[in-house]
Amino acid sequence: MNKMISYGHQYIDRDDIDAVIKVLKSDYLTQGPSIPEFEDMLCRYTGARYAVAVSSGTAALHISCLAAGLRSGDEAITSPVTFTASANCVLYCGAIPIFADIQSDTVNIDPEEIEKKISRSTKVLIPVHFAGHPCDMKEINKIARKKKLLVIEDAAHAIGSVYRGSRIGSCKYSDMTIFSFHPVKTITTGEGGAVLTNRRDLYEKLLMLRNHGITKDKSHFLSRGFHSAGSWYYEMQCLGFNYRITDIQCALGISQLKKLDKFLKRRREVASLYTKKLSTIDEIILPAKRDYAASAWHIYCITVKKASERKRIFEELQISGIGVQVHYIPVYLHPYYRGKFKYDPGLCPMAEDYYSKAITLPLYPSMTRKQVNKVINVVKSVFRKTR
Numbered sequence: 001m002n003k004m005i006s007y008g009h010q011y012i013d014r015d016d017i018d019a020v021i022k023v024l025k026s027d028y029l030t031q032g033p034s035i036p037e038f039e040d041m042l043c044r045y046t047g048a049r050y051a052v053a054v055s056s057g058t059a060a061l062h063i064s065c066l067a068a069g070l071r072s073g074d075e076a077i078t079s080p081v082t083f084t085a086s087a088n089c090v091l092y093c094g095a096i097p098i099f100a101d102i103q104s105d106t107v108n109i110d111p112e113e114i115e116k117k118i119s120r121s122t123k124v125l126i127p128v129h130f131a132g133h134p135c136d137m138k139e140i141n142k143i144a145r146k147k148k149l150l151v152i153e154d155a156a157h158a159i160g161s162v163y164r165g166s167r168i169g170s171c172k173y174s175d176m177t178i179f180s181f182h183p184v185k186t187i188t189t190g191e192g193g194a195v196l197t198n199r200r201d202l203y204e205k206l207l208m209l210r211n212h213g214i215t216k217d218k219s220h221f222l223s224r225g226f227h228s229a230g231s232w233y234y235e236m237q238c239l240g241f242n243y244r245i246t247d248i249q250c251a252l253g254i255s256q257l258k259k260l261d262k263f264l265k266r267r268r269e270v271a272s273l274y275t276k277k278l279s280t281i282d283e284i285i286l287p288a289k290r291d292y293a294a295s296a297w298h299i300y301c302i303t304v305k306k307a308s309e310r311k312r313i314f315e316e317l318q319i320s321g322i323g324v325q326v327h328y329i330p331v332y333l334h335p336y337y338r339g340k341f342k343y344d345p346g347l348c349p350m351a352e353d354y355y356s357k358a359i360t361l362p363l364y365p366s367m368t369r370k371q372v373n374k375v376i377n378v379v380k381s382v383f384r385k386t387r
């Protein structure tokens, strides 16, 4: 019996293992030199001025929303076709997640739908670069400036993606961008994430929020009386968290980031093989690409034309050893959201239509040509049977 080809898998080599061992033998397991080194590399790679590495992509989203000033009663608009974290971070701030429908081709949030959902309470937009294909950030940024909203890019899928010549993470069209380094994502630190920004004020807030709301920077002390206190002195100025990442994880991150371009090259190769070989199947639609976008190909999602066929196709692929997935159940259809906000089916028809037809095929850098061919052949044979 052949092993299941999983939908995603990390790539760890000898260099990664050695980098981690080196930190384990050093003086600092956390709060040491690997963290700023990893952050500097993220800045250099993306072109952003500042990076704050944290314990997960979800933590990155949470402190981004807090730094944006999102509070009880505010609204934040995000995509329904995403992992629940993109909306949960809004709830953590006591604010209300509002869902704007997607573009049927890119599966990304539709700028026109964002405009329809803006109210007097809207404060933040959280576009998600689905599967790695960048959202139309120029349009989204235009809306945000007109309505005085902040933009947080959820780029958990999109490290290495390019939008109109700029790497995602440059924050050219946003206030902050978050990455996730969970093992299914393009590079990994085990668990981990980061926030990128070009704004000094947000950067300083993010640093405090990562570490209990504490600052050790004299120039920022609020209690004037303590300004002349000894070198032990620090202040807690807001309620932050322990969202710190460890040096062990950042050493892995540094080592992985060095391989990112290699990972991207292989992801693009596999994606173009799928696109070439599966384009002959009439019953499916392959992922779209807009001219302003170069995707990092976090996932490869096909849609079946007939929703009634999806379940059977999905199960046949699974039985044949293809680790398929569905990305994603529209967030507002989860019982928690339906119960809390009275969201009902029909809220975002495009998202629901997409969800009813979507299947994600395996895609990761260490996939062998043999595995790629197996996926292609099994998908072809499953559809041949439907005729």
Ligand SMILES: *Cc1c(COP(=O)(O)O)cnc(C)c1O
Residues within 6 Å of the ligand: 056, 057, 058, 059, 082, 083, 085, 086, 128, 154, 156, 157, 180, 181, 182, 191, 192, 193
């Ligand atoms: C993975 C993911 C997250 C959360 O990242 P974690 O590191 O798992 O907390 C957020 N948004 C999207 C779109 C994701 O895919």
